[in-house]
Amino acid sequence: MREGIRTILQAQGDLDVVGQAGTGEEALAVVRRTRPDVVCMDVEMPGMGGLEATRRLVADPDVDARILVLTTFEREDYLLAALRAGASGFLLKNSRPEQLADGIRAVAAGEALLSPEVTRAVIERAVAAERTTASAPREVGSPSSALPSALSPQALVVPLTERELEVLRLVARGLSNEEIAAELVVGRATVKTHVSNLLAKLGLRDRVQAVAYAFRAGLAD
Known part of the structure; x- marks a missing residue:
């Protein structure tokens, strides 16, 4: 899957894939070594998952990369956890190649929401569900x-x-x-x-x- 994504992105001309990782631990090392602008982060990986890796990257003062989480629409809990971790965007795993490329550009620019209808709907449901178990303000x-x-x-x-x-x-x-x-x-x-x-x-x-x-x-x- 990673090789497929790399092939798609390298064909764009304006995007350069500087590294790959199969676990959260590998992701931390690759990001700190290559210093990319955007990280495409899967949630479920062997060892350290994508959410913990996102938290650590966002908390690292030496890392400027924005995190684009590849998520599944039905998992509102993942999206909410990724928000808390500091992710900058969300994209469905079954998105078309051009959507992935455009999503990376959008996250790098820090302007547009990715898949706004999907993101908005999931956030709305996730927030509504969390209100029932909200902790202190x-x-x-x-x-x-x-x-x-x-x-x-x-x-x-x-x-x-x-x-x-x-x-x-x-x-x-x-x-x-x-x-x-x-x-x-x-x-x-x-x-x-x-x-x-x-x-x-x-x-x-x-x-x-x-x-x-x-x-x-x-x-x-």
Whole structure:
């Protein structure tokens, strides 16, 4: 499977596969040696799994790679765990070759959600299920609060401006920067600034975590 993915990506021209790994332990070593921009991480592997490997890579200050998790739609628990671990994107294992390539580019750019309809639906169900067993609330805006406990929209008004709150709602709908710009009748650069600001204020890593945050806060439609 890895060789097949490598062949697909190498044929793209703008993507270069710098390493492969069959276990989480191997992934840590390869990433630290080759320093890629994006890591395609399977969840289930022999030895250390992909979720633990993701946690360790995201926590490593010397690693700048974004993690694209290859997941199965039915496993909401995997997706939620990957969010907590710091993954930047999700893609179904049966995605078409062009979707995988586009997904890697999107994660590298840090802009668009991958498979927004699927990601949004799974996050919604996962968050709803987790609310029944939620632990004590985390501090809003702390770096570890990528998936905060139940919040109210009012709790977000304090750190966010009205426009940033509006942008967050649109991000949660799966809209790209271009689509948000059209919706709000502003420039794409303006939207990008708002997204960057709200991520920084809320202590979130990227747009995927922003979607999860919005669902937990009851801001998503």
